[in-house]
Amino acid sequence: MISIEDIQSNMYLQLAKRNLKRQTFRTVLAAIGIIIGVIAISSMGILGNSLKMSVTDSFGDIGDKLLIYPAPGEDGVTEKQIQQMKKVDGIDAIIPAYSTGDRVEYKNSYTFGSIYSIEREDLEKLAEVEDGQFFKSGSTDCVIGSSIADNLELRVGSKIEIGDSRLRVVGILKERGMGFDIDADTGVFTSAQMYEKMYPGEGDEYDFAIVRAEELDKVDDIKEDIEKLLNKKEEVITVFATNIILESINEAFKSISLFLMGIGSISLLVAGVSILNVMLMSTMERTKEIGVMKAVGASRKDVLTMFLLEALLLGVVASLIGGLFTIGAGYLILSLVVKNTSYLFSLATLIYIFEGILFGVATSLIGGMYPAWKASNMRPLDALRYE
């Protein structure tokens, strides 16, 4: 076992430490290079990751839904198919819906909205009512999205006209933002009976169905099972898993993170060159010392070890300091750019700091390699003669 005391009294390490201290100012300057490099690379990583997290957060819980559309050439999703889908494991809810687009009028103004027929209990699963209440089953009432309400200056109790029908607004939905299942903000939701009255002859087949998974992990399995079950003979439905969107967001932000870290790594490259420079200078200054070491029995490997250890020590100490500062730098960047510092305390942040430290140490070692090699290959005689 190697104890801390052994390491402390290790002569190579002692030598490395003292040689670094010999030119304190120069060492500190080289260390600052590494520190800045580590901060740059890891805080850029943290920034990229936080941007990703803030975007995925704003998409809410879309990832656990699958959308079932009729396949091209099919009229709709049938009730039979809905029943078949219920056999698939891991499904929390199946929400069939009719939908169409239409002109929504109120007094003298109008806008366009998506008209939905979704059962009341199903709608409750997808959106919240901010004002008023959900419509009653079979009534001629409707619930509208927040942007329609804003556009037409509607309140609970207003009566809107769609085609020849008049619907009473009983509820206004809470703003939900972008979604891939229903356009909640620009939607008008009403009962099946009312919808049938407004658009007769639309048929019994649903326009689409929303399937909600019990857990995010099961989305892919559910998609596969539904496709296997329903598209056995011929393709009748198309399944669209919304987690694909999350995945592509993740992919895109991975590239952004990588790009940002790439920019950060330029500063580390510069630091590596400065380590190379410092170590080369110190090799030149210590030529005679290297000669003496070799004369008293240091092999090439011994000299190589001594110089690499110096670079390593410098790299480890500077990188650790850099890692520590990254927490502060990350906090600053997040509060300025993303305006949410809670992302700082995530596992991903730790990983990026760790990566930064790793790159810092590696850079120092690489920078120290050539000088160490050069020192180890000095001929003792030439080195001894050097004044």
Next chain:
Amino acid sequence: MSDPIVQLQNVRKTYTLGASEIHALNGVSISIERGDFVTIMGASGSGKSTLLNMVGCLDTPTSGKVKINGTDITKLDDDKLTTIRRDNIGFIFQQFNLIPTLTAIENVEIPMIFSRVPQNLRKERAMRTLEQAKLEAEYAYHRPNELSGGQQQRVAIARALANEPPILLADEPTGNLDSKTGKSIMELLVRLNEEGTTLIVVTHDQKLTEYSNKTIVLMDGEVSNDIY
């Protein structure tokens, strides 16, 4: 009689300096027996430093043969030369050449590190070696710049003795010391020689030949007089 510990046969060393060739050693044959105290004398440019480098395994000859403690070093590579040097030769320099960042005792430990002496033995052995070199124990933890010239040379001698080499090579060991200190250093070297170490001293100080039992005089890369 056993083999000589140092044997040079018709050794030549040629350097090229620009267009001209310099024959630093021009067919030198010498042999040094175990326990000898040899001084090598000669004017600057006579080739004595080159000779010392050969014996110290810092350099190999252009032609001829060099044998150190039974091993022919003529064709060895750098790593093998290092091993021979480490195990057979203790160097003492005119400039002392101590490592400035290390204390006296650590300087003595350095050669032991390279010969992989376990850490727990090193300190003790280094201390004993310093004692042998007559450095007062209180200076063991001082850095070279805190020591006088004589003290530094004693540390350097202790360092040369660290791996208990059969041969000590000294290049003008008293050259940087006043005559009184120089005398005490020479007395130390004589005592080490009496204890069995082969001692080779390169100098142009005539006085040092009084201590040795053999003197080799070099002139223009050749041995001009083997016996004094």
